[in-house]
Amino acid sequence: MAKKPTGSKTYAQLSAELSEIMDWFEGGEVDLDEALAKYQQAAKLIEQMEKHLKTAANKIKKLNA
Amino acid sequence: MQDVILTPSDFVALLNQTLEFAYPAVSIEGELSNFRISKNRWVYFDLKDEQASVPFFGTVYMLPGPLQDGLMVRAVGSPRLHARFGFTLNLQSLVPVGEGALKKAAELLRAKLTAEGLFAPERKRFLPPIPERVGLVTAANSAAYADFVKILNERWSGVEVLLSDVYVQGDQAPGQIVEAIEMLNRLSNLPEVIVITRGGGSAEDLAAFNDERVVRAVAASRVPTLVAVGHEVDFSLAELAADVRASTPSNAAQLLVPDRAAELAHLDAKRQTLKRDLASAYDGAVMELVNRRDALVSQITNVLNAQSQQLQSLRRLIKLFDPQAALKRGYAIIRKGSKIVSSIDQVKIGDHLNLQVQDGTISAKALTKSPKLRAESSRL
Secondary structure, eight states: OOOOTTTTSOHHHHHHHHHHHHHHHHSSSOOHHHHHHHHHHHHHHHHHHHHHHHHOOOEEEEEOO | OTTSOOOHHHHHHHHHHHHHHHOSOEEEEEEEEEEEEETTTEEEEEEEOSSOEEEEEEEGGGOSSOOOTTOEEEEEEEEEEETTTEEEEEEEEEEEOHHHHHHHHHHHHHHHHHHHTTTOGGGOOOOOSSOSEEEEEEOTTSHHHHHHHHHHHHHOOSOEEEEEEOOSSSTTHHHHHHHHHHHHHHOSSOOSEEEEEEOOOOTTTTGGGGOHHHHHHHHHOSSOEEEEEOOSSSOOHHHHHSSEEESSHHHHHHHHSOOHHHHHHHHHHHHHHHHHHHHHHHHHHHHHHHHHHHHHHHHHHHHHHHHHHHHHHHHHHHHHHOHHHHHHTTOOEEEETTEEOOSGGGOOTTOEEEEEETTEEEEEEOOOOOOOOHHHHHHO
Protein backbone atom coordinates (compact mmCIF):
# COMPACT_ATOMS: atom_id res chain seq x y z
CA MET A 1 0.00 0.00 0.00
CA ALA A 2 1.37 3.40 -0.93
CA LYS A 3 1.94 5.79 1.92
CA LYS A 4 -0.95 8.24 2.03
CA PRO A 5 -0.25 11.31 4.11
CA THR A 6 -3.84 12.30 3.51
CA GLY A 7 -5.07 9.68 5.95
CA SER A 8 -7.28 7.05 4.46
CA LYS A 9 -8.39 9.06 1.46
CA THR A 10 -6.62 9.22 -1.84
CA TYR A 11 -5.82 12.43 -3.66
CA ALA A 12 -8.42 11.55 -6.27
CA GLN A 13 -11.05 11.08 -3.56
CA LEU A 14 -10.22 14.43 -1.95
CA SER A 15 -10.38 16.05 -5.36
CA ALA A 16 -13.82 14.54 -5.98
CA GLU A 17 -15.11 15.76 -2.62
CA LEU A 18 -13.81 19.25 -3.32
CA SER A 19 -15.52 19.29 -6.71
CA GLU A 20 -18.77 18.30 -5.08
CA ILE A 21 -18.58 21.24 -2.67
CA MET A 22 -17.67 23.68 -5.42
CA ASP A 23 -20.60 22.47 -7.52
CA TRP A 24 -22.88 23.00 -4.53
CA PHE A 25 -21.83 26.64 -4.35
CA GLU A 26 -22.61 27.01 -8.04
CA GLY A 27 -26.09 25.71 -7.51
CA GLY A 28 -27.89 29.03 -6.98
CA GLU A 29 -29.54 29.89 -3.67
CA VAL A 30 -27.34 28.75 -0.81
CA ASP A 31 -28.08 28.74 2.88
CA LEU A 32 -25.55 30.82 4.78
CA ASP A 33 -25.04 28.41 7.65
CA GLU A 34 -24.44 25.54 5.26
CA ALA A 35 -22.17 27.74 3.17
CA LEU A 36 -19.96 28.47 6.15
CA ALA A 37 -19.73 24.81 7.05
CA LYS A 38 -18.98 23.73 3.50
CA TYR A 39 -16.42 26.48 3.10
CA GLN A 40 -14.52 25.24 6.10
CA GLN A 41 -14.73 21.68 4.83
CA ALA A 42 -13.39 22.73 1.44
CA ALA A 43 -10.57 24.76 2.94
CA LYS A 44 -9.53 21.70 4.90
CA LEU A 45 -9.64 19.51 1.82
CA ILE A 46 -7.46 21.96 -0.09
CA GLU A 47 -4.98 21.98 2.77
CA GLN A 48 -4.80 18.19 2.74
CA MET A 49 -4.37 18.09 -1.01
CA GLU A 50 -1.58 20.67 -0.92
CA LYS A 51 0.18 18.71 1.78
CA HIS A 52 -0.06 15.56 -0.30
CA LEU A 53 1.39 17.29 -3.32
CA LYS A 54 4.27 18.67 -1.34
CA THR A 55 5.19 15.70 0.79
CA ALA A 56 4.08 12.38 -0.69
CA ALA A 57 6.58 10.33 -2.63
CA ASN A 58 6.27 7.87 -5.47
CA LYS A 59 7.05 4.29 -4.57
CA ILE A 60 8.52 1.79 -6.96
CA LYS A 61 7.99 -1.85 -6.15
CA LYS A 62 9.75 -4.42 -8.27
CA LEU A 63 7.70 -7.49 -8.97
CA ASN A 64 9.35 -10.69 -10.10
CA ALA A 65 9.14 -10.41 -13.85
CA MET B 1 31.57 -47.80 -34.41
CA GLN B 2 30.58 -49.80 -37.52
CA ASP B 3 31.15 -52.96 -35.51
CA VAL B 4 28.35 -52.11 -33.17
CA ILE B 5 25.06 -53.35 -34.64
CA LEU B 6 22.17 -51.01 -33.92
CA THR B 7 18.51 -51.16 -34.55
CA PRO B 8 17.02 -48.15 -36.31
CA SER B 9 15.36 -47.06 -33.03
CA ASP B 10 18.68 -47.36 -31.26
CA PHE B 11 20.34 -45.32 -33.93
CA VAL B 12 17.71 -42.62 -33.69
CA ALA B 13 18.08 -42.48 -29.90
CA LEU B 14 21.85 -42.40 -30.13
CA LEU B 15 21.96 -39.71 -32.75
CA ASN B 16 19.47 -37.58 -30.81
CA GLN B 17 21.60 -37.95 -27.71
CA THR B 18 24.59 -36.62 -29.59
CA LEU B 19 22.61 -33.84 -31.16
CA GLU B 20 21.20 -32.84 -27.80
CA PHE B 21 24.65 -32.70 -26.35
CA ALA B 22 26.41 -31.01 -29.24
CA TYR B 23 23.64 -28.74 -30.47
CA PRO B 24 21.05 -28.12 -27.75
CA ALA B 25 19.87 -25.11 -29.73
CA VAL B 26 21.02 -23.44 -32.90
CA SER B 27 20.09 -20.13 -34.50
CA ILE B 28 19.72 -20.17 -38.25
CA GLU B 29 18.99 -17.19 -40.46
CA GLY B 30 17.63 -17.84 -43.88
CA GLU B 31 14.83 -17.37 -46.32
CA LEU B 32 11.47 -18.73 -45.29
CA SER B 33 10.04 -21.25 -47.66
CA ASN B 34 7.30 -23.87 -47.75
CA PHE B 35 5.68 -22.13 -44.83
CA ARG B 36 2.43 -23.84 -43.93
CA ILE B 37 0.16 -24.17 -40.93
CA SER B 38 -1.74 -27.38 -40.32
CA LYS B 39 -4.93 -27.75 -38.27
CA ASN B 40 -4.34 -24.25 -36.90
CA ARG B 41 -1.74 -25.72 -34.57
CA TRP B 42 1.30 -27.15 -36.33
CA VAL B 43 3.77 -25.07 -38.27
CA TYR B 44 6.11 -26.44 -40.91
CA PHE B 45 8.69 -24.48 -42.89
CA ASP B 46 12.16 -24.62 -44.37
CA LEU B 47 14.95 -22.12 -44.04
CA LYS B 48 17.06 -21.97 -47.13
CA ASP B 49 19.95 -20.26 -48.80
CA GLU B 50 21.33 -20.76 -52.30
CA GLN B 51 22.58 -24.27 -51.62
CA ALA B 52 20.82 -25.73 -48.63
CA SER B 53 17.42 -26.06 -47.04
CA VAL B 54 16.72 -26.99 -43.43
CA PRO B 55 13.30 -28.16 -42.21
CA PHE B 56 11.66 -26.81 -39.07
CA PHE B 57 8.61 -27.90 -37.09
CA GLY B 58 6.74 -25.99 -34.37
CA THR B 59 3.42 -24.74 -33.06
CA VAL B 60 1.51 -21.58 -33.94
CA TYR B 61 2.11 -20.21 -30.42
CA MET B 62 5.73 -19.62 -31.36
CA LEU B 63 4.94 -17.42 -34.34
CA PRO B 64 5.58 -13.68 -34.11
CA GLY B 65 2.74 -13.04 -36.53
CA PRO B 66 1.61 -13.95 -40.02
CA LEU B 67 4.53 -14.84 -42.27
CA GLN B 68 5.02 -15.64 -45.89
CA ASP B 69 7.58 -17.36 -48.05
CA GLY B 70 10.49 -15.22 -49.06
CA LEU B 71 10.88 -13.39 -45.77
CA MET B 72 14.26 -13.46 -44.11
CA VAL B 73 13.89 -14.91 -40.65
CA ARG B 74 15.93 -16.15 -37.74
CA ALA B 75 14.81 -19.39 -36.18
CA VAL B 76 16.12 -20.94 -33.00
CA GLY B 77 15.59 -24.69 -32.81
CA SER B 78 16.95 -28.02 -31.65
CA PRO B 79 17.95 -30.49 -34.31
CA ARG B 80 16.37 -33.94 -33.94
CA LEU B 81 16.04 -37.05 -35.96
CA HIS B 82 12.40 -38.04 -35.77
CA ALA B 83 11.73 -41.75 -35.49
CA ARG B 84 9.58 -41.76 -38.61
CA PHE B 85 9.51 -38.39 -40.27
CA GLY B 86 13.17 -37.75 -40.66
CA PHE B 87 15.36 -34.90 -39.67
CA THR B 88 13.87 -31.64 -38.45
CA LEU B 89 14.59 -28.80 -36.10
CA ASN B 90 12.13 -28.32 -33.23
CA LEU B 91 11.30 -24.65 -33.24
CA GLN B 92 11.77 -22.53 -30.12
CA SER B 93 11.52 -19.02 -31.50
CA LEU B 94 11.11 -17.33 -34.82
CA VAL B 95 11.54 -13.70 -35.79
CA PRO B 96 11.83 -11.82 -39.06
CA VAL B 97 15.24 -10.26 -39.64
CA GLY B 98 16.34 -7.26 -41.58
CA GLU B 99 14.34 -4.12 -42.01
CA GLY B 100 12.62 -5.39 -45.11
CA ALA B 101 11.36 -8.59 -43.55
CA LEU B 102 10.36 -6.86 -40.34
CA LYS B 103 8.44 -4.25 -42.25
CA LYS B 104 6.69 -6.85 -44.36
CA ALA B 105 5.80 -8.97 -41.37
CA ALA B 106 4.43 -5.92 -39.58
CA GLU B 107 2.31 -5.09 -42.61
CA LEU B 108 0.89 -8.60 -42.72
CA LEU B 109 0.10 -8.51 -39.02
CA ARG B 110 -1.38 -5.06 -39.17
CA ALA B 111 -3.75 -6.12 -41.93
CA LYS B 112 -4.75 -9.23 -40.03
CA LEU B 113 -5.41 -7.43 -36.74
CA THR B 114 -7.11 -4.44 -38.33
CA ALA B 115 -9.56 -6.85 -39.94
CA GLU B 116 -10.23 -8.26 -36.48
CA GLY B 117 -10.95 -4.77 -35.17
CA LEU B 118 -8.18 -4.75 -32.62
CA PHE B 119 -7.17 -1.18 -33.43
CA ALA B 120 -10.71 0.24 -33.56
CA PRO B 121 -11.00 3.65 -31.85
CA GLU B 122 -14.16 2.51 -30.03
CA ARG B 123 -12.07 0.04 -28.06
CA LYS B 124 -9.90 2.75 -26.56
CA ARG B 125 -10.45 3.53 -22.91
CA PHE B 126 -9.62 6.69 -20.98
CA LEU B 127 -6.86 6.64 -18.40
CA PRO B 128 -7.82 7.71 -14.89
CA PRO B 129 -6.69 11.35 -14.44
CA ILE B 130 -5.03 10.78 -11.05
CA PRO B 131 -3.81 7.18 -10.84
CA GLU B 132 -2.42 5.77 -7.62
CA ARG B 133 -1.26 2.36 -8.70
CA VAL B 134 0.34 1.72 -12.06
CA GLY B 135 2.09 -1.23 -13.61
CA LEU B 136 5.33 -0.59 -15.50
CA VAL B 137 6.68 -3.06 -18.03
CA THR B 138 10.14 -2.08 -19.17
CA ALA B 139 13.84 -2.85 -18.91
CA ALA B 140 14.83 -1.67 -15.45
CA ASN B 141 18.40 -0.74 -16.40
CA SER B 142 17.40 1.31 -19.40
CA ALA B 143 17.38 5.02 -20.11
CA ALA B 144 13.66 4.63 -20.86
CA TYR B 145 13.02 3.54 -17.28
CA ALA B 146 15.19 6.31 -15.86
CA ASP B 147 13.46 8.96 -17.98
CA PHE B 148 10.00 7.74 -17.10
CA VAL B 149 10.68 7.67 -13.37
CA LYS B 150 12.41 11.05 -13.42
CA ILE B 151 9.48 12.79 -15.10
CA LEU B 152 7.01 10.92 -12.90
CA ASN B 153 8.77 12.12 -9.75
CA GLU B 154 8.97 15.67 -11.05
CA ARG B 155 5.32 15.82 -11.88
CA TRP B 156 3.44 13.94 -9.21
CA SER B 157 3.43 12.28 -5.81
CA GLY B 158 1.90 9.30 -4.09
CA VAL B 159 1.95 6.88 -7.02
CA GLU B 160 2.78 3.23 -6.42
CA VAL B 161 4.63 1.81 -9.41
CA LEU B 162 4.65 -1.96 -9.84
CA LEU B 163 7.71 -2.65 -11.93
CA SER B 164 8.02 -5.74 -14.09
CA ASP B 165 11.58 -5.88 -15.38
CA VAL B 166 11.69 -7.48 -18.83
CA TYR B 167 13.79 -7.75 -21.96
CA VAL B 168 12.40 -5.28 -24.44
CA GLN B 169 14.35 -6.68 -27.40
CA GLY B 170 15.70 -10.02 -28.45
CA ASP B 171 14.18 -13.47 -28.63
CA GLN B 172 13.00 -13.56 -25.06
CA ALA B 173 11.30 -10.17 -25.19
CA PRO B 174 7.87 -11.10 -26.59
CA GLY B 175 7.33 -13.91 -24.11
CA GLN B 176 8.45 -11.82 -21.15
CA ILE B 177 6.39 -8.79 -22.11
CA VAL B 178 3.28 -10.93 -22.55
CA GLU B 179 3.83 -12.64 -19.22
CA ALA B 180 4.33 -9.28 -17.49
CA ILE B 181 1.08 -7.83 -18.88
CA GLU B 182 -0.87 -10.95 -17.99
CA MET B 183 0.62 -11.11 -14.51
CA LEU B 184 -0.31 -7.49 -13.78
CA ASN B 185 -3.84 -8.25 -14.97
CA ARG B 186 -4.07 -11.14 -12.53
CA LEU B 187 -3.24 -9.13 -9.41
CA SER B 188 -5.98 -9.04 -6.81
CA ASN B 189 -5.26 -5.35 -6.26
CA LEU B 190 -5.25 -4.29 -9.92
CA PRO B 191 -3.21 -1.35 -11.10
CA GLU B 192 -5.21 1.40 -12.80
CA VAL B 193 -2.91 1.69 -15.81
CA ILE B 194 -0.19 -0.50 -17.31
CA VAL B 195 2.65 1.41 -18.93
CA ILE B 196 4.74 -0.53 -21.45
CA THR B 197 7.70 1.39 -22.68
CA ARG B 198 11.14 1.32 -24.25
CA GLY B 199 13.43 3.79 -25.95
CA GLY B 200 14.17 4.12 -29.64
CA GLY B 201 16.19 1.63 -31.66
CA SER B 202 16.54 -0.19 -34.92
CA ALA B 203 13.72 -2.10 -36.54
CA GLU B 204 15.14 -5.29 -35.06
CA ASP B 205 15.36 -3.77 -31.59
CA LEU B 206 11.70 -2.84 -31.74
CA ALA B 207 10.51 -6.13 -33.25
CA ALA B 208 8.90 -7.34 -30.03
CA PHE B 209 6.43 -4.46 -30.21
CA ASN B 210 5.26 -5.72 -33.58
CA ASP B 211 5.01 -9.30 -32.35
CA GLU B 212 1.50 -10.73 -32.59
CA ARG B 213 1.58 -12.17 -29.08
CA VAL B 214 2.57 -8.84 -27.56
CA VAL B 215 0.02 -6.85 -29.56
CA ARG B 216 -2.74 -9.26 -28.58
CA ALA B 217 -1.73 -9.13 -24.92
CA VAL B 218 -1.93 -5.33 -24.99
CA ALA B 219 -5.34 -5.45 -26.67
CA ALA B 220 -6.63 -8.05 -24.25
CA SER B 221 -5.48 -6.24 -21.11
CA ARG B 222 -8.31 -5.64 -18.65
CA VAL B 223 -6.33 -2.74 -17.31
CA PRO B 224 -6.02 0.28 -19.63
CA THR B 225 -2.67 0.41 -21.37
CA LEU B 226 -0.25 3.20 -22.20
CA VAL B 227 2.43 2.18 -24.67
CA ALA B 228 5.41 4.34 -25.52
CA VAL B 229 8.09 3.28 -27.96
CA GLY B 230 10.62 5.99 -28.56
CA HIS B 231 10.43 5.90 -32.31
CA GLU B 232 9.64 8.81 -34.47
CA VAL B 233 8.24 7.62 -37.75
CA ASP B 234 5.98 4.59 -37.70
CA PHE B 235 3.87 3.45 -34.80
CA SER B 236 4.49 -0.08 -33.63
CA LEU B 237 1.43 -2.30 -33.60
CA ALA B 238 1.54 -2.51 -29.81
CA GLU B 239 1.09 1.26 -29.75
CA LEU B 240 -1.88 0.98 -32.10
CA ALA B 241 -3.49 -1.62 -29.86
CA ALA B 242 -2.94 0.41 -26.70
CA ASP B 243 -5.60 2.63 -25.15
CA VAL B 244 -3.20 5.56 -25.20
CA ARG B 245 0.03 6.03 -27.10
CA ALA B 246 2.88 8.23 -25.96
CA SER B 247 5.77 9.30 -28.13
CA THR B 248 8.51 8.59 -25.59
CA PRO B 249 8.91 7.23 -22.05
CA SER B 250 9.03 10.82 -20.76
CA ASN B 251 5.87 11.67 -22.66
CA ALA B 252 4.27 8.59 -21.11
CA ALA B 253 4.88 10.03 -17.64
CA GLN B 254 3.42 13.34 -18.79
CA LEU B 255 0.25 11.69 -20.05
CA LEU B 256 -0.05 9.45 -17.02
CA VAL B 257 -0.08 11.97 -14.18
CA PRO B 258 -0.99 15.64 -13.76
CA ASP B 259 1.57 18.33 -13.12
CA ARG B 260 2.11 19.18 -9.48
CA ALA B 261 2.78 22.88 -10.12
CA ALA B 262 -0.33 23.23 -12.26
CA GLU B 263 -2.41 21.41 -9.68
CA LEU B 264 -1.17 23.66 -6.85
CA ALA B 265 -2.12 26.67 -8.95
CA HIS B 266 -5.57 25.16 -9.53
CA LEU B 267 -6.02 24.59 -5.82
CA ASP B 268 -5.10 28.19 -5.13
CA ALA B 269 -7.59 29.36 -7.73
CA LYS B 270 -10.22 27.14 -6.16
CA ARG B 271 -9.49 28.66 -2.81
CA GLN B 272 -10.13 32.14 -4.26
CA THR B 273 -13.30 30.96 -5.93
CA LEU B 274 -14.54 29.54 -2.65
CA LYS B 275 -13.87 32.83 -0.87
CA ARG B 276 -15.86 34.66 -3.52
CA ASP B 277 -18.64 32.10 -3.31
CA LEU B 278 -18.82 32.49 0.44
CA ALA B 279 -18.93 36.28 0.13
CA SER B 280 -21.66 35.85 -2.47
CA ALA B 281 -23.60 33.63 -0.15
CA TYR B 282 -23.25 36.18 2.61
CA ASP B 283 -24.34 39.01 0.30
CA GLY B 284 -27.18 36.86 -0.84
CA ALA B 285 -28.33 36.32 2.71
CA VAL B 286 -28.10 40.04 3.49
CA MET B 287 -29.97 40.88 0.29
CA GLU B 288 -32.62 38.38 1.26
CA LEU B 289 -33.11 40.10 4.62
CA VAL B 290 -33.23 43.55 3.02
CA ASN B 291 -35.81 42.35 0.55
CA ARG B 292 -37.94 40.87 3.25
CA ARG B 293 -37.72 44.00 5.33
CA ASP B 294 -38.64 46.12 2.34
CA ALA B 295 -41.54 43.86 1.55
CA LEU B 296 -42.74 44.13 5.11
CA VAL B 297 -42.39 47.90 5.11
CA SER B 298 -44.28 48.01 1.85
CA GLN B 299 -47.08 45.90 3.22
CA ILE B 300 -47.36 48.00 6.35
CA THR B 301 -47.35 51.17 4.27
CA ASN B 302 -50.14 49.78 2.11
CA VAL B 303 -52.20 48.95 5.13
CA LEU B 304 -51.63 52.38 6.63
CA ASN B 305 -52.56 54.06 3.36
CA ALA B 306 -55.74 52.08 3.13
CA GLN B 307 -56.64 52.98 6.70
CA SER B 308 -55.79 56.58 6.07
CA GLN B 309 -58.04 56.69 3.06
CA GLN B 310 -60.82 55.13 5.02
CA LEU B 311 -60.35 57.76 7.66
CA GLN B 312 -60.55 60.49 5.04
CA SER B 313 -63.78 59.05 3.71
CA LEU B 314 -65.25 58.87 7.17
CA ARG B 315 -64.21 62.45 7.88
CA ARG B 316 -65.92 63.68 4.76
CA LEU B 317 -68.95 61.67 5.63
CA ILE B 318 -69.00 63.09 9.09
CA LYS B 319 -68.71 66.61 7.77
CA LEU B 320 -71.88 66.08 5.86
CA PHE B 321 -73.63 65.42 9.11
CA ASP B 322 -72.07 68.41 10.80
CA PRO B 323 -74.87 70.59 12.06
CA GLN B 324 -72.70 73.68 11.66
CA ALA B 325 -72.62 73.08 7.93
CA ALA B 326 -76.38 72.97 7.85
CA LEU B 327 -76.59 76.15 9.89
CA LYS B 328 -74.25 77.85 7.44
CA ARG B 329 -76.58 76.95 4.65
CA GLY B 330 -79.42 78.82 6.40
CA TYR B 331 -81.03 76.13 8.41
CA ALA B 332 -81.89 76.82 12.03
CA ILE B 333 -82.10 74.50 14.97
CA ILE B 334 -85.35 75.10 16.81
CA ARG B 335 -85.49 74.33 20.50
CA LYS B 336 -88.32 74.40 22.95
CA GLY B 337 -86.61 74.65 26.24
CA SER B 338 -83.80 72.19 25.90
CA LYS B 339 -85.50 69.90 23.50
CA ILE B 340 -84.95 70.15 19.76
CA VAL B 341 -88.14 70.60 17.81
CA SER B 342 -88.38 68.40 14.82
CA SER B 343 -92.14 68.21 14.44
CA ILE B 344 -95.06 70.65 14.52
CA ASP B 345 -96.69 68.38 17.05
CA GLN B 346 -94.11 69.33 19.63
CA VAL B 347 -95.23 73.02 19.51
CA LYS B 348 -98.39 74.71 20.77
CA ILE B 349 -99.38 78.12 19.59
CA GLY B 350 -97.86 80.71 21.92
CA ASP B 351 -94.84 78.54 22.93
CA HIS B 352 -91.51 80.31 23.39
CA LEU B 353 -89.00 78.93 21.03
CA ASN B 354 -85.22 79.36 20.58
CA LEU B 355 -83.93 79.55 17.04
CA GLN B 356 -80.22 78.74 16.75
CA VAL B 357 -78.66 80.08 13.60
CA GLN B 358 -75.01 79.95 12.57
CA ASP B 359 -74.02 83.12 14.42
CA GLY B 360 -76.35 83.16 17.40
CA THR B 361 -79.83 82.50 18.73
CA ILE B 362 -83.19 84.24 18.19
CA SER B 363 -86.12 84.10 20.65
CA ALA B 364 -89.42 83.55 18.92
CA LYS B 365 -93.00 82.77 19.71
CA ALA B 366 -95.08 80.28 17.78
CA LEU B 367 -97.87 82.15 16.01
CA THR B 368 -99.40 79.59 13.70
CA LYS B 369 -98.66 76.13 12.52
CA SER B 370 -99.63 74.09 9.48
CA PRO B 371 -98.62 70.66 8.34
CA LYS B 372 -96.76 70.07 5.12
CA LEU B 373 -99.08 68.78 2.42
CA ARG B 374 -98.08 65.54 0.74
CA ALA B 375 -99.26 66.65 -2.70
CA GLU B 376 -97.05 69.77 -2.50
CA SER B 377 -93.94 67.84 -1.57
CA SER B 378 -94.43 65.39 -4.40
CA ARG B 379 -94.74 68.24 -6.92
CA LEU B 380 -91.30 69.38 -5.85
